[in-house]
Structure formats: structure tokens, C-alpha cells
Amino acid sequence: MNLWHGTINVKEKWNDKVISLLRKVSIFRRLNLAFMLLLITATVFLTFFSFYKYYFEIKKNTNQYISVLAQNVSMKIEDILQEYEEIALTFYDDPKIITALKENRMLRNDKRAASQELYEKNSSSIESKLYGIKSAQKYIVNIQFVSPEQQYYMTEPNGYRRGGSIRDLDEFYKSDFYKVPQEKKGYPVWFDTSKQTATFYKNEQSIYGLANIMTLCVGIYSPINREFLGVLVLNIDLNAFSDALEGYGYYESGNTFLIGEEGVVMWFNPSISAPSFPKDDELFKSMQQQGKGVIQKEIGGSQVVLAYDAIDNTKIFAAHIVDMEVLLKGTYQTRNLCIAVLLGTVIACLIISYYVTKSISDPIGGLVNIMQKAGNGKWEERYHNSGNDEIAILGDKFNEMADKTNQLIEQVYISEIRRQEILLNWKNAKLDALLMQINPHFLYNTLDIIRWEAMYEANGESTVTQMIEKFSQLCRMGMRAGGKTITLKEGIEHAQIYLDVINFRHNDKILLKKDIRIDTEAIYIPQFMLQPIMENAVIHAFGDASKGYEIEISAIIQEDVLLIQVEDNGKGMTQDEKQQLEAVIDQPTSGEDSIGLGNVNRRIRLFYGDDYGIKINSQCGEGTNIQIELPVRRQSEDMEKVWGGATKNGI
Template sequence: MARLFHQPQSIRRKLIISFSLIFILLIGLLGYITYHMFSKNLTAEVISYTSKIVTESKLNMDSYFNQIKTLIQITAGQSLIQDAVSGYEESSNQQGLIYHRQVEDRMKDILRYNPSIKDVMVIKPSGNVYEYSGGTVRKDYLFYSQNWFPKFQNDEFFRVHFIGVHPQDYYFNPPYESEKVISAVAPVFDFWNPSRRDGTSVVFNLELREIQELTKESKLEQHGYFLIMDQSNQIVFKPSEVNLSSYLQANITQNMDKVEGRFQVGKGDDTFLGVYTTSKVTGWKIIAMIPMKEILAHNDNINKLILLLLGAAILSVILISIVVSSRITYPIIRLMRKMSDVKQGNFEVDLYDNSSVEMQKLTTRIMQMIKRINELNYDVYAFAMKTKEAEISALQSQINPHFLYNTLQSIKSLAICERNEDVSSMVTLLGDVMRYSIYHPNEMVVLYKEVEHVKAYLQIQNYRYPDKIHFELVVIGQILHMKMPKLLLQPIVENAVIHGFSGNRKGNIIMSIQPGMSGLEITIEDTGQGMDEKKLTTLRELLRQEDVENREHIGVKNVHDRIRYKFGEAYGLIIESKVEQGTKVIIQIPQLGDEHA
């Protein structure tokens, strides 16, 4: 296609291709919009259906938990339990046995009324168990001191607390790890005498499979599944066959900041659409997870139909373009034949064509333009030369001539030695350094771009002086996407190369980037020859001066002044150095925000 557009005799083909491309683009755009409208509507239908399923599941679970809540409210509001617990220490052995028998009978009634309750426990104010209906519970186990047990002993109002999956280590013989329970806990509360509260509580352990049965009644996509998370974002329920990674769980948690909604998490084939709502009874999140690939699979038939229609439309457009172009291109082809003489420098050729009004106007104006072009050729050429000279002058004023000269000499040496790959790499690096240095030198850039510029500069130096300098980067925290002024780091590194590693000296340059007390702190430390106390004092004094005539260390001075002018005297450079131990330069700038913010 590129060759067709570069052959002067292929005007007709150009027109055919141009018209075809225009209409193909329009038809393709229409097909793209149509496809995405259908896809969007279909996705919306899936989301709507899933939202209804999630709401239905929430209602089913709320109905179940409301039954549990009502039952535990009735149980906790009966004076029998409080009388039994409070009178346990004071009563005779016989009365204590009567109390235990009465509480035990009440527990059996509860279990008969609702078989989904695994067992019932009464917890004394001390935190030990008073009575239980299931497996043997340890008498020395302190429920109130456990992290998973709610802290409600000082609450002024009665409230039922629902606990997600938790350890069952209070049994003498704990159940298998696969046998999980959730619990409902309520304080024993005398509704006729609210002041009578001693810290006694009732615990219902509920079979987790009851929730599993409730979710089975709701049908999602083939590989869709339900999740339930409690208020602390811990998983209460998930299907046993689902392997939920901690990364995916964290992403799901981050996206559930409302009472209900939807989100999309994951990557590639593991992308999921999540639709969630919140239970009014437990406060837990009920989430339906549906693989996006199953949702998009419904679009296949639509996609095939649209592609078929697009193919037929494109073929029709090409045929029509051929017919139309053949009728309008002949006068243009004739004009192009005459223009070939103009291309050879013959500006006196007669281009006039009166085969149509349009061609008559076109050829007349072209002849006028040719005459005018001939007159302006010299002026345009002169202006272009002056403009190019100005551009070159501007470029030369923004790069280090000494560095550029030495680099070009190194390239020349590599070329003479026929090290073509090294020449190519070095030229590319030099181009990157020059482009980065020249364009928009005062703009704000992302920190990692500054680091890449420094790496490119040091790579050039290592081509010139192999294995002379080893560069190490240490980054603490997620800060490489922070913004900073352009061209702050390279002058400091260049200063270290020139003054720290003069002669045949080799060493390391370590750049450390971390959050500081007042913003961002960038430390550039070299193992070069360093400075004595006198030179260090002179350099520090140089940074404090306003006007400097000495050109040595002018790059460091320029960086220090740019930072202070832009951000204030609280920021700038801190320089430390010792002879034969190296030099450390600390750049302090404020944190300017993330590029994604």
C-alpha cells in the first residue's frame, strides 16, 4: 500500500484506496459502535440480573439471620438464664443443679426449633462457660479475652453481634478444620429491668453449610460464585473449589466502599465482575463474582454477524470506488503527466485544461502558483537557512560542548575499530541524552525519567571509560512516580564523574531515593577522591553566594539555586565529603504529587 501511494502513475489507485479507507473507517467505526452498544447492553443486562440475584440472596440470608436474631433475642431476654448465672455461686448444690437442668432444657428447645444451630453456650460474666449444648467446652477458656469475641459488656443498648468464621479451640476435642461455624452473640438483658446487667451472654454457633445451601438456590454464570465478607473484610463464606488469592481478596476489599455497587478486578482471563450488597442484619457484604470471559462469550454471535456485514459493506465500497475513481481521475492523470515537466524544472509548460470548470480553475491557479513559487524560491531558501542556523545555535547552547566532543570522539574511535553495535548503542544513548536535555528544560517530569537520563549519561561514560563507574540505585517506598523539576540529577552525577573519578580512578556512584522529613530526599554518593575540609568549605560557600564568576562546580550551583528559587530556602543541596572516601550530595525537594493523581 505504501508503494502505491509513492508511484505518480497510480493516482487512480490512490483515489480508490483513499475512498475505500474513508468509507471502511466510517463503516468500521459504525460496526465498532454497534458492537459495543450491543456488548454494553448485554453486560448491563448481566449486571442487572446479577444484582437481582445478589439482592435475592441477601433477602434470603437476612430472613435466615433475622430468625436467628429473633430467637437469640428471646433467649437472652429470659430471666431464667440471668437468675441461673447470678445465683449459681450463692445457691445450694441442689438449686444449682435445678438451674443447670432448666437452662439445658431451654437449649434443647432452641435446637429443636432451629436445626441449623449447631450448639448453644451461656457465658458467665467472668468469661467462662456456664452451660453448653454441644461438644465439651473447656471451663478455663476465657471467651471475653479472645480477639474474635465481641466487646459489648459495657454497651448501654441490647444488640445482637454476628461473628464470622473463628477458631473453635474452646472445645476439648476441636472439630476438623473443614468444619467451620459462624456465631451469633447477645448479652443477657432484662428488658423489664435494664439496669440489671452483669455481663452474661448467649452464643449460638451456626452451621456454615446453611449459608452454602442458601447460595446454591441462586444461579449465576457457569463459573460464577458467591463470597461473603464480614465487617473486618474477613471471608465468612466461599465455595470450597474457589482458590481466592490474597491479592484478589485485597482488590475486592478496596472496591467495596459503599453499601452496594459493582467493580471489576483481575487481569486477562482472570478478570471478574463483582456485584455486591450489604446485609442489614449482619452488616456483611454479599458478593457475586462472575468471570468477564463468560460475559463476553455471549458477544461472539453478535461479533460474527457484524463482521459478516462489515465484509459485505467493505466489498461494495471498493467496487463503487473503482467505478467513481475511473471517471474523475483521467483529467488528473493528464495533468500529472504535464506536471512531470514542471518537476524537471520547466516552469513554462502550458497546464491549462478546460475539460471541466473545476479543472479549468485548478490548472489556472496552479500556473499562477508556479510563477509565484519561482519568485519565492530564493527567499524561502534563505529563510530556511537562517532558521536552521538559529536552531543549531540554540541546541549548542544547551549541551556541554566538552562532553559532546569527547563522546563524538569515542564514537569515532569505535567506528574506526568497526565496533558497529557499540557505535549504534552509543549514538542512541547520546541522542536520548541530547533530546532529554534540550526539549523543555524547565518542565516538571516524573522521577523515574530523571533516573533513566542519569543511567543513559553514565552508560555513555562507561563506553568512553569501560568499567570505570558502577551505578547503584536504591529506592525506598513507591516514589518513582513522584514529580520533580527536570535536569536536577544529571549535573550532580556529572560533577561526581569529573571531579571524583579523574584520571584512572574507578569507583561507585550510589543514588538513594526516599521520603524525607520535609519532602523527598535524593542522595548521590560516590567513592571518588573526595575533598579536603578547605575545598568543601569553599564549595558550601559557593552555594550560598548570589553571583558567581567561577565556572567550576557551576552545575551544582545551578541545581541548588533552581531548587531554592522554586521551593524556598528550606530546600536545596547538602554536601558532605572526605578525602579518599568520596562525596555525598543530598538533594532535598518537596513531594510534588504522583503522575497518576
């Protein structure tokens, strides 16, 4: 445990020492250092990014290069094949040889001595020609001519037979070596199949057939009548191709192959570390369909690139295969080095950035903490400087400000408290007076006594007592409601009773219509809100209350706003009269007419805020529409308490 605490203390001392040193440098220099490090990091990132772009460019160029390599190998092999095809041409382009072949075909079964002598002479010419062709080319292992009747061998001038032999002539006639050249009508055909070993032998005594060869077969025809004379067969040593490609440019990490139907025919510049060509029939079929191309695939767990190109007039492909992992090994080493450098740079940047930032953030955090305490009233707190940078200057200025603020608080604190208390009392008194203006308590008691005296004098109910009863109900509703909001239903009843009282003095009654689309018992409104508006209509809109006047009260809810409209069909107002009335009801203080529209508007705004109140729409001769906007309230509220609380909070 002590060791742990000791480690923490050493770390804290080290951190404090580094931060203290950094604090001796200005913020400008610190930030410059941070930006420099960011720049270095960005440079390293761009270097890394460029490396990967280079990597993919190398990969792309590799594909192109090995594709060109396979194509060039293919062209070189085609040149070699063409060279041997031209050698074959020297045989069947010789008129003497063609004549000898035709004569021997006719003389074979002629037993006459002269015929047999000519037959032997022609055979010697043909076989000498074959030997002459072979002696001029060291890679021709065997050259023969097979007619429908017999086979001709290579023979030296002294009569000694050289070259190979076809042991089973009947099987040869059935094979592709004999049939395909006839189908090609004289065009050269190359074979690379394993059937060569079972067909061609070095001599009659050999146990094993010729190996590591490619066979060229050409159908020979009479130039005059296109009579089929036989097939010229050349067995070519595969070293003819490897020697021709010796020193040819190639990837040391790859292998170049000649690929036939049965797999690899020949391997150029062999490298054991490089990948071998897979035994894959589907791959060869795809190569046959495409003719040439570059394939990336996984072989033996390694990602390889295979470029191939078909050799004309054969079923053979030149292919080069490269292991990308081996090829790009150096590139990966460069990448790993870049990663290591990048990680080191990032770690260094993080360490430096940590201390630089901490040297700025800690002092600022301490200053912010002191400011927050001062904002909460603890002006005795002071900032303790520990550096020589701009934050230290800011801390000194804050301390000076705090000292001056303390002095100012001592001077104005008591007087400000007194002013606030006076303002609070004034607002409360103002609201109390506003409520007193509409308090009917004293009237209710007096009217109740008068009504009973009138009933005594009239021995029962009369018009006077009914008037007093209605007016008493009007007063009683005010007593019952007190300072709380009332239901919309009660407010409408209050307005109805008021109109009943007014109608006592008119022969033609003022009609009250109602268009209420909400539940009036579930919505609450301030008391004495509708009656002053109806009173304003009776006094100013109807005048002497002539026949046909009416008032309509409607109420709806739109988006949590209660809209109440009180509309009359009175004389209406001019625009000047309307503007004067709006100016009166918008006054923040009450006057002689405060129990009218202005009183209602002020109470609504005091209770609910300035977003609500009264709006007036009127046209001269068309009546007046008073619209009241209130928030929807579904329970009763004590207006006096809300006013008092709002006033105190406002102070």
C-alpha cells in the first residue's frame, strides 16, 4: 500500500514539475508546439497513406508485368513452334520427296525387281531427308513419316537407321496423332499429352517411350490432286523451349510454365519457393474459354496471381504464377516500419499534448471554479497564481475585481434589499386593490335586507324583489368564488344572471345565445371575466337597447388554448374608437374604468402571462367581437397565491 502511495506521489510530483515548467511558457508558444506536433502527425499519416497508394500501385503494376511476361513467353514459344513448322515444311515442300512417296505407294505391292529397286531407292531418299532434317536440329529427338501403309525412319547415308520408332502402327492409325492432322488438312498440329510416351520409342528394343517431348504432326498431301500421303511426325525435346528462354526476364518469386490439358508440360526458371501450378480442371477450362488473362486466387493457403496466354494452334498456355506475399515481402517490411514509426510518433504526441493541455486546462479549471464560487456569493474566495502566463494575469485581474465587488456589495446590499421589499409590497398591494374593486361582499348583505323589506311591503314577490334576487345572485356568486378560478359553466351562469338583471328595464329583452363545443364543467377560468364584457356591450354597443339586440357566447379549444368569443350585433366601433379602447385595456395600471375590459385583460396577463388576454374585432355598424385567449386549465387555482408567488419570484 505504501509503495502504491509512493508511486502516486512520485507521479504527482513529476506531473506538477512538468506542468510548472510549461506554465513558464506563454500559451502562444505552447499552442505552437501542439500545432507542430499535429503537423508532424499529419505528415506521418500522409506518408503512411502514400505508402499504401504505392503498395496498390505496385500490385497493379505487378499484374500488368506478369501479364506481359506470360504474353512474351507465349510469343517466344510461338516463334519456336513456327521454326519447327518451317522445318517440317522443308520436307513436304520438296517435290522429289512427294514424288517418292507417291511412287512407293503404288510400288509397295509390286514384286517385280525393277519396282522393288525403285521402291528401295525412294525409301532411302525419304529416310535420308528425314535424317538430314534431324541432323540440322539438335532438339529433334525423332522424325518419322507414317503413310497409310508403313512408317519411314531416319537413316544415315551409310544405311544405318537412327531415331525412334512407332511400335504399334495399328494403334497409331487410330490415335489423334494420325487422325487430327488429316482433319486439319495440312495445318500443323502440336501434341503434349502423356500418350506420346506410349506411342513413340527411341528404338525397337526400348522399354520406355520417349519423354519430355512435344510432338508436331503435319498431314502431307499431293499438291496436284490433294491425295493424302501420310503424316510427318516430329518429336521435339522440351529443352528447345527452355534454352530459347534462357536469360529471359522473370520474377524470382514466380514460376513460368507451359500448361497443357494434362497439367504442366514444362517449367522455366524453376523456383522451389515460388508456387506451383495447381491441378485444377476448372481452372484450365476457364483458361481455354478466356484465351488470356490475369487471375488472383488462393492456392495452397497463399494468395497468388496467375497470368496466362494461349499459344496459337495449340492447346498449350504460357503461364506465370507469383506468390503475392513473397513478392510484396519487402513492401510489408516497409509498411511495418512505417507503422512502428507512426506508433512512436503518436505516443510522443500524446505525451506532449497531455502535459501541454494540462498546463492550460488545470489553471483555467481552477479559475473557473473560483468564479463559480464567486457567482454563488462567496466573494471572499481568491485565485492562487502559480505561473507567469496569460492565465496568471487573468487570475490577478479577477482577484482585483473580486476585491472591488466586495466593496460595492457592502455599499449597496442593504439599500437594495430595502428597495426590493418596497417593490414587493407595492405589487402585492396593487393586486389586493385590484381584487377589492370587484369584491361584492358589502353589497350582498345590504341587498338581502332590502329584498326582505320589499317583500314585506308588497306582501310577497314583485318585480322589485325579483330584480333584487337576481342582483343578489350576482353578488352571491362573487362571494362563493372568492379568489379561486371558477368553471366555465359558472362564468356563463354569471353572465346570464347579469343579463337577466339588465333585461328588467327593457320591454324588448336582449337575447343571449350560446355556442359551446366543450365540457364547461371541466374547464376553469378567472372569475368576473364574462360579465364586464357583456356590460360593455350593453352600455356602449346597444345604447337604449332597442329591439333585436343579442349577444352570443362561443367557446372552443385549439392546441391547448381556450378561445372564448363574446359577440354582439350592436353599433360597432370606428377604427379610432377601437384603437383608443385597445390603448386603454393594454395599460399596465388601473384607472377609473378598471372594472371593465381593462380589468379583465390585466387580470388574465397577471395570472397567465402576456401571451394571453383580450383581442377586439369591430366594424362600425356590424357589431363587436371580443376574443379571450386563455390556457386550458382543468382544475381550480388560487389566483391570489399565484400572483403573490409570481411577484416574489419576479423580484
